[in-house]
Amino acid sequence: MTWALPLPVVIPLIAAALCTAGDHVLPRRLGDAIGVVGAAGAFAFSLVILVASEEHTRLTWFGGWTPRGHAAIGIAFVADPLGAGVAALATGLALASMLYSWSFLRHAARPYDSLMLLFGGAMAGFALAGDIFNMFVWFELMGVAAYALAGFEIKHVGPIQGAINFAVSNTVGAYMILTGIALLYARTGALNLAQIGHSLAGHKPDGLVIVALTLLVCGFLIKAAIAPFHLWLADAHAVAPAPVCALFSGVMVVIGLLGVTRCYWTVFDASLAPQAHDVRAVLVALGIFTAVLGAVMAFLQRHLKRLLAYSTISHMGIALVAIALLDEKSLGGAASLLLAHGLLKASLFLCCGILLVRFDAIDELRLHGKGRALPLVGLMFGLGAIALAGVPYVGTYLGHAQIDEGATLDGIDWVQPLLMIAAGVSSAAILRAGARIFLGWGPARDPLLSPEPPESAPERSASMPALLAVTGTLLVLGLVVSVAPGLGQRIEQAAGRARDRIAYVDRVLRDHERPAPPRPPVAVEPTTTDSVLYGIGGTLIAVGLALAGLYRRRLPELVRAPLRSALGPPLQVLRLAHSGVVGDYVAWITVGTAVVGGLWALLLRG
Amino acid sequence: MSFLPYAVAAWVCLVGLYGIVTSRNLIHLALCLTVMQSSTYLLLLAIGYVKGGGPPIFKGVKLGTTSVDPVVQALTLTDIVVSVTVIALILALALDVHKQAGTVDPDEVREMSG
Numbered sequence A: 001m002t003w004a005l006p007l008p009v010v011i012p013l014i015a016a017a018l019c020t021a022g023d024h025v026l027p028r029r030l031g032d033a034i035g036v037v038g039a040a041g042a043f044a045f046s047l048v049i050l051v052a053s054e055e056h057t058r059l060t061w062f063g064g065w066t067p068r069g070h071a072a073i074g075i076a077f078v079a080d081p082l083g084a085g086v087a088a089l090a091t092g093l094a095l096a097s098m099l100y101s102w103s104f105l106r107h108a109a110r111p112y113d114s115l116m117l118l119f120g121g122a123m124a125g126f127a128l129a130g131d132i133f134n135m136f137v138w139f140e141l142m143g144v145a146a147y148a149l150a151g152f153e154i155k156h157v158g159p160i161q162g163a164i165n166f167a168v169s170n171t172v173g174a175y176m177i178l179t180g181i182a183l184l185y186a187r188t189g190a191l192n193l194a195q196i197g198h199s200l201a202g203h204k205p206d207g208l209v210i211v212a213l214t215l216l217v218c219g220f221l222i223k224a225a226i227a228p229f230h231l232w233l234a235d236a237h238a239v240a241p242a243p244v245c246a247l248f249s250g251v252m253v254v255i256g257l258l259g260v261t262r263c264y265w266t267v268f269d270a271s272l273a274p275q276a277h278d279v280r281a282v283l284v285a286l287g288i289f290t291a292v293l294g295a296v297m298a299f300l301q302r303h304l305k306r307l308l309a310y311s312t313i314s315h316m317g318i319a320l321v322a323i324a325l326l327d328e329k330s331l332g333g334a335a336s337l338l339l340a341h342g343l344l345k346a347s348l349f350l351c352c353g354i355l356l357v358r359f360d361a362i363d364e365l366r367l368h369g370k371g372r373a374l375p376l377v378g379l380m381f382g383l384g385a386i387a388l389a390g391v392p393y394v395g396t397y398l399g400h401a402q403i404d405e406g407a408t409l410d411g412i413d414w415v416q417p418l419l420m421i422a423a424g425v426s427s428a429a430i431l432r433a434g435a436r437i438f439l440g441w442g443p444a445r446d447p448l449l450s451p452e453p454p455e456s457a458p459e460r461s462a463s464m465p466a467l468l469a470v471t472g473t474l475l476v477l478g479l480v481v482s483v484a485p486g487l488g489q490r491i492e493q494a495a496g497r498a499r500d501r502i503a504y505v506d507r508v509l510r511d512h513e514r515p516a517p518p519r520p521p522v523a524v525e526p527t528t529t530d531s532v533l534y535g536i537g538g539t540l541i542a543v544g545l546a547l548a549g550l551y552r553r554r555l556p557e558l559v560r561a562p563l564r565s566a567l568g569p570p571l572q573v574l575r576l577a578h579s580g581v582v583g584d585y586v587a588w589i590t591v592g593t594a595v596v597g598g599l600w601a602l603l604l605r606g
Numbered sequence B: 001m002s003f004l005p006y007a008v009a010a011w012v013c014l015v016g017l018y019g020i021v022t023s024r025n026l027i028h029l030a031l032c033l034t035v036m037q038s039s040t041y042l043l044l045l046a047i048g049y050v051k052g053g054g055p056p057i058f059k060g061v062k063l064g065t066t067s068v069d070p071v072v073q074a075l076t077l078t079d080i081v082v083s084v085t086v087i088a089l090i091l092a093l094a095l096d097v098h099k100q101a102g103t104v105d106p107d108e109v110r111e112m113s114g
Helices: A009-021 A026-055 A082-105 A111-128 A132-150 A156-186 A192-201 A207-223 A231-239 A243-298 A304-324 A328-357 A376-386 A397-410 A415-439 A462-484 A487-499 A501-510 A530-556 A556-577 A582-604 B004-022 B026-048 B070-101
Strands: A056-062 A076-079
Touching: A009 A026, A009 A082, A009 A111, A009 A132, A026 A056, A026 A076, A026 A082, A026 A111, A026 A156, A026 A487, A076 A082, A076 A111, A076 A156, A076 A397, A076 A501, A082 A111, A082 A243, A082 A328, A082 A487, A111 A243, A132 A156, A132 A231, A132 A243, A132 A582, A132 B070, A156 A192, A156 A207, A156 A231, A156 B004, A156 B026, A156 B070, A192 A243, A192 A501, A207 A243, A207 A582, A231 A304, A231 A582, A231 B026, A243 A304, A243 A328, A243 A415, A243 A487, A243 A501, A243 A556, A304 A397, A304 A415, A328 A376, A328 A397, A328 A462, A328 A487, A376 A415, A376 A462, A397 A415, A397 A462, A397 A487, A397 A530, A415 B070, A501 B004, A582 B004, A582 B026, B004 B026
Parallel strands: none
Antiparallel strands: A056 A076
């Protein structure tokens, strides 16, 4: 079994090399086919690893350099179900995006396939890496491929600007991560996650550990688009081609959160476990801030991809809250939420791609009513939007229900209403856009929404059935996450194992396998009444606010005037903060890191 | 072990950050990014330094000879390789901005905000 571990990375890298080498020699379609086969192979082996890892955590040491006397001298790939699951999501979405691009970007420049393969393969490598420097290398490889993909359509200055903002913000984050890694190495002399954690265990956190924690967490949160580190994300999404956006929102941001989870539970938990509540307080605050901010910003957009990008930011905030609660249920909830969100959001972006191909526009107001010609796309768009609100037993609901349960067990039950509101508001924004485009509801002018640069379609003659098939498949998979029998329990088990540092150390350093866990029952777990009520609440907020967004002019002036004066100035400030200038973004990153580090320094050393 | 290399690394990092935040020229911005990156080299090499240690080349050297830590040098090399790609990409994008907009000032090519 261990032989399969490197394959989700090796296959796409080889396929990418073949695509590039065969450029100008192979016929166009053969090159594309190599790409798709490579992506499919990576996905297939990711699934094999995922299934195998549910029994035991799988481990392979490259070159046979196994640990000697509890010192890891080699580099390992470690597949636990959480990591293998993220690898499967990454390679699966990469495959779907490449199938979509087959028709959507038929005449794209040649490196496109290679870049997509590198992107997917590097994400899988990150999810499976058991070595912190190896994680950094995959992180950077994934980053470089993503920057190039974001700036792919160089016809306007807008895409280039978005790609530069993206590249610079994330590179600053990468250097923060590298500095954190260097500090950990200085303290422990190790780069293997299990060994770093093992060396730190039992020591009270000192200045160095706190600085390393801050740099690593904030560096990964830049990738995860958590406010105030999120500013690059909307720019990158606004300019990237739709299938690339599907990967950005579906899984790239998830990689950032996986980085935080992995580092905390294999490394920092060893030292910080007694003060976990202080770590939690800071991260929960960041998550809630992000969830609300992202939802509000989503509501102010008319450029569809930017709107969806802000909704992604909001969902990342929700997931960060769940991860930050630091319990098994909530971490499982975050994983379920991100799985459903990734599939649904990817399908929504692919719907946007279809609109772009058909109408050569991606602007909610310019598309007003035009979508009536595409009822099927409208149906998919609407279903995707409403499934993100947490309607009971649909889409992201499973994640929300697990988070509710975890938060209640932790005694922090004030977070659920906030998360419900955030999910409702960002869903409302998508529903409003969908109703305006596909039903022609509401006016075709709305001064509330930010104007955006136009975008032109890459391919006007794309094959519609192919695009619809890929989009529909992702949508259906996303919708059924909440009712897939046994999935919730399995994800919780995976989360529990990702949190078990002692078992991880035993597996990696001592080659000691735990007995296989009992197989969870194959059944849909009933959820609590509270969760159902929160789900219904989120849905009502989504539908109500979407209608209010469309028809707010019909509200009596008595209601509108105070609302306008109360909400206008803060919204203006928010808009100004999202300035589109990369220097400002890096300034926010610096301030955010300083605040997070300062708070932790105060709380954790006390 | 002297604190000087660590202080210099922190200073170089902050200088680079300041440059990125205030930059009005994309080429300058890319170079500031490399300045910030240099701080990671300094930090890594300072961590691996051993007083009196020779280079970590063990061919023809007596067993047990002190040497500096080879791991951080490998990390530094990897870091250089990875970052060169990023910088090359950013410079290429800056070139494209200049072709399209005739300027490399990030404040002047602002098409997206809010």
